[in-house]
Amino acid sequence: MPVTVLVGGVSELFQRDLDLGRLAVERLLGEGLGSGVLVEDLYYGAVAVAQRLEDLRPDLLVLVSAVRRGRRPGTVERRRIDPPRLTPEKVQAAVGDAVVGYVHVDLVVEVAVGLGALPARTVTVEVEPDEVGPGEGLSPSAAAAFDDALAIVRAEVRRAPLLELAGELRTLLEGDRLGDSAALRAVRALLDELVRLDRDARWGATFRLRDELRLRIAAGAGSDGMDHRDWGLWWALVEELDRLTALEAVRTP
Incomplete structure (x- = not known):
């Protein structure tokens, strides 16, 4: 089966808090995050x-x-990565650091960008460490943050199909193929809100805008030029948000 989402732990093995990525992978491997x-x-x-x-x-x-x-030690931060612009010299330096065994999230991103392999959507979930010397086990602050970090990872995986569908729809709506209509304005507003969700991990007005689109579709307020694929994808967007409503009822940090 094709891999649509890769969740990767980046860690310095057995270096106390810096080993958190490996421990996260051990926990998540047993959960069955989906096909x-x-x-x-x-x-x-x-x-x-x-x-x-x-x-x-x-x-x-x-x-x-x-x-x-x-x-502050134990801080959990989610970052939506914008690929950095790297000079050839910077790419060469990053590859040199990687070859000698240096491990860091930023280095993974830089080398992947330099080699043209970074996915279109990349997110990091970071915990600020406290204890980083040789040894096993997390410090109290990192241990307290561990479950929150995993909850954010799970939320990213849950939302991946929605954001992939939104990207496909934005491509289809480029240009002037479809005539102006209330439904078209509603779907555009919803897609704009999903861009903010992707950036900030906050739902904002998403579900209100979903309900607005549902009403426009039910009223048949489509645009000139729409075909069955347009209707199907617009309704699929509504249904995907319906699926996520119950799942997102449990608060994500």
Whole structure:
């Protein structure tokens, strides 16, 4: 089965909190996150990770790790990654760091960008570490943050089909193929809100806009030029949001 989502743990093995990515993978492997979702420990270096991404070509990459960024220990942060612009010299330096065994989420992203392997959607879920010396087990602050980080990973996996469908719809709505209508304005507003969901991980007005689109579809307020595929995908968007409504009732950090 094609891999649509790769969840990868990035860690420095047995370095206390910096081993969090491996521990996250151990937990998530037993959960069955769904068809097309692959969970792997990406401890083997950024160049090998980029090669793995070239083989799998997932639509979404979720990297979970403990990363030192000067935040309060135990802070959990989700980041939607915009691919950095790298000079050839920067790519060469990143590959050099990876070859000698340096492990870091930023390095994984930079090498994957340099080799043209970073998926269109990449998200990192980071925990600020406290204790980073040799040894096993998480510090109290990282342990307290662990379940929140995993909850964010699960939410990203749940939302992946919705955001993939939204991307397909945005492509279909480019240009002036469809005439202006209340339904078209409703679907455009919903797709704009889903861009914000992808960026900020907040639902905002999504479900209100879904209900507006449902009403427009039910009233037959379509656009000139619409075909059965348009109607099917617009309704699929509503149904996918219906599926997520109950799942998102449990609050994600």
